[in-house]
Amino acid sequence: MSAVGGVVLDSTALLAFVSGRPYVAAVVWHAVEQGVVLVMPAASLADAQARLAPADLEVIEVLVDLPVAVVVDLTRGEARQVAAVLAKAGQPDCLAAGHAAWTARNRGMPVMTSDPALLRALAADIEIDELP
DSSP states (O other): OOOSSEEEEOHHHHHHHHTTOHHHHHHHHHHHHHTOEEEEEHHHHHHHHHHSOGGGHHHHHHHHTSTTEEEEOOOHHHHHHHHHHHHHHTOTTOHHHHHHHHHHHHHTOOEEESOHHHHHHHOTTSOEEEOO
16 A cells, blocks of 8 residues: 555445455555545446355455545546546446545545556556555
């Protein structure tokens, strides 16, 4: 994580946290200790929650409730901008990734993901923190 201000967690990073992957857990707890913002686009959060077993929803709620966590809504105007990113990349079915890429670009933050190829296809200019 190279940005002092924060990191965007896409749905793959959220799922990695829930599954207990060490790298994302270390980033999250470091963020809590240092006051680094963890940004979760609402579309990514919804995508991750839809993929979780009911018992795992409590884990993601712990993450969302952290004092450094910020869930970014997708407003009407932003939806139009995210849709343009998806259309330009020819990826209309990737709303969660598109919202993450758009959020990272607009906030000037890196995005943590296990799917860097997709995010680079959506926004080649964003910094990516690839999950090991």
